[in-house]
Amino acid sequence: MNIVITGGAGFIGSHLCEFFLKNEHRVICIDNFLTGRRENVATFLSNPNFRLIEQDISKHLSINEPVDWILHFASPASPVDYNRYPIQTLKVGALGTHNSLGIAKLKKAGFLLASTSEVYGDPECNPQPESYWGNVNPIGPRGVYDEAKRYAEAMVMAYHRVHKLNTRIARIFNTYGERMRIEDGRAVPNFISQALKGEALTVYGNGKQTRSFCYISDLIKGLWKLMNSQINEPVNLGNPNELNMTDIAEIILELTKSKSSISYCDLPVDDPKVRRPDISTAKEKLNWMPEVPLEQGLKKTIEYFQRVQNVTK
Ligand code: UDP
Numbered sequence: 001m002n003i004v005i006t007g008g009a010g011f012i013g014s015h016l017c018e019f020f021l022k023n024e025h026r027v028i029c030i031d032n033f034l035t036g037r038r039e040n041v042a043t044f045l046s047n048p049n050f051r052l053i054e055q056d057i058s059k060h061l062s063i064n065e066p067v068d069w070i071l072h073f074a075s076p077a078s079p080v081d082y083n084r085y086p087i088q089t090l091k092v093g094a095l096g097t098h099n100s101l102g103i104a105k106l107k108k109a110g111f112l113l114a115s116t117s118e119v120y121g122d123p124e125c126n127p128q129p130e131s132y133w134g135n136v137n138p139i140g141p142r143g144v145y146d147e148a149k150r151y152a153e154a155m156v157m158a159y160h161r162v163h164k165l166n167t168r169i170a171r172i173f174n175t176y177g178e179r180m181r182i183e184d185g186r187a188v189p190n191f192i193s194q195a196l197k198g199e200a201l202t203v204y205g206n207g208k209q210t211r212s213f214c215y216i217s218d219l220i221k222g223l224w225k226l227m228n229s230q231i232n233e234p235v236n237l238g239n240p241n242e243l244n245m246t247d248i249a250e251i252i253l254e255l256t257k258s259k260s261s262i263s264y265c266d267l268p269v270d271d272p273k274v275r276r277p278d279i280s281t282a283k284e285k286l287n288w289m290p291e292v293p294l295e296q297g298l299k300k301t302i303e304y305f306q307r308v309q310n311v312t313k
Contacts, residue, residue, distance in 0.1 A: 002026045002067050004109075006057045006100055007074030009036030011180045012114065012172070012219065016071060019220050021047055028063065032056040034088060035076045040179050057099055058091040067107035069227065072100040072152075073114040079142060079268060080185025086144040093148025094155075101159045104167075112168040112227055113156045115234060117275055118146045119171060126210075127242075127276040130171065130234050140270040153234060160232050168226050173238025173277045177216030177297060178304040188213065188298075191249050192305045195258035205267030207246030212276045214239035215297030218290035225286040238277035239290040255298055 003020050007013040008029025013036065017027050026049045029041060033054065044050040055061055057074045075092045076082045082089040097113065104111040120128045121136035136146045153169055160167040176188040183189070194201045214237070222237040229235075243251075249262050282288045 001069060002028065002065060004028045004030060004063065004067050004070045004103065006030045006070070006072045006096065007036060007114075009033060009038065009041045010073060010077070011040070011177075012175065012216065013073040014040035014179050015177070015216050015220050016073065016223070017041060017044055017050065019224070021049055025049065027051070028053060028065070028067070030055055030057055030061065031074065034085060035081050035181070035184070037181065057096040058088070060099060061103070063103060063107070067103065067109040069110045069112065070100050070104045071112045071114070072097060075114070075145070075148070077116070077145070078184040078186045082145040083141050089144045090148045093145070093152045097152040097155050101155060101165065104165055105159065105163050110166045110168070110227065111156065111159070112170060112223070113152055115153050115169050115171045116145070116149050117171055117173040117236070117238065117277065118142065119150050119153065120275075121146055122270060122272040123274060126274040127240060127278040128236070129278040130236055130281055137270050141268070142270050157232075167232055168229070169232075169234040170223055170226055171234050171236045172219065173214060173236065173275065174211045175214045175216055175219045175238070177301050180301070182305055182308060187211065187245060187248060188252075188301065189305070191252040192256065192302055193309070195252050195256040195260050196302075196305060196309060198258065198260055200261045200263035201249045201253065202265045203245050203249050203262050204265050204271065207249070207262075207264060208244050209267075209271060210242045210244050210274045210276065211248070212239050212242045213248070213294060214290050215292035218292050222282060222286065222288045225288045229286055231285055235281050235286070236277040236279055237282060237288075238279065240276055240279055241294060242274075242276040251294065252298065252302075255295065256302055
């Protein structure tokens, strides 16, 4: 197959590129390197099945070859990044999704949207099933991401209903692993880098807020199963193993054998208090569930950050 991956140089995008190249598909990666990185795709460049188009998908783009699937993964995705690039985040969720859908329609290709657990906002129920409509502050600092993704979902469903496009929506919960940017501001990279440097781990608020972390290889398998399904409605993909932020900081301290302390800092505005995916749909309809235990995934991620830090020293 010929697969277009927008945001292909990002964390999840680059793992998708790798997965499809390994399985001998052709990959056309579109990235403007706003938050994606050249290092993430450097080893693919010599592969004749890999093509890199350096462009912002929020601007019109023509692709002069057949396309079977478009996987729309372009977007700043960490709260620090989307606060830094609020307008680009809104544009890639709105215009970028529209442009990608336009390509899918023209090429008669399948389309998969990387949506997010952020569509649930600060949820009033835990865990969150796909049927929950969410509790989002449209004008808060997270609104630029949450509303862009909510709009993107609406746009995908409209293209599905009106143009009969073969679409999928993955609601991706917190995911971690190799090729995350160490300075992307999210909890796992922050804690690992702080622990490795002997700095205090910055836990926000009282550390009682929860998240559920999924290792990247599990997520990629789930996305592939979703592509191969016939489900046009959104599907949650994530690991239901829910932890609070103090717990995850302590686990990282233990795994890195770090002597760092924990320092409690201000909680960011609108930070969701709980988050845990209800993955009944993925289990029942995709026969998917995450398999990699947290410690195992974290060990691999820690090794990656150690390698990266040594290179940049
Ligand atoms: N967090 C933290 N310390 C950090 C970075 C994040 O305590 O250095 C908290 C953050 O407040 C949130 C959780 O960790 O409650 C997950 O944040 P992250 O930025 O990883 O992603 P989110 O799930 O909020 O999109």
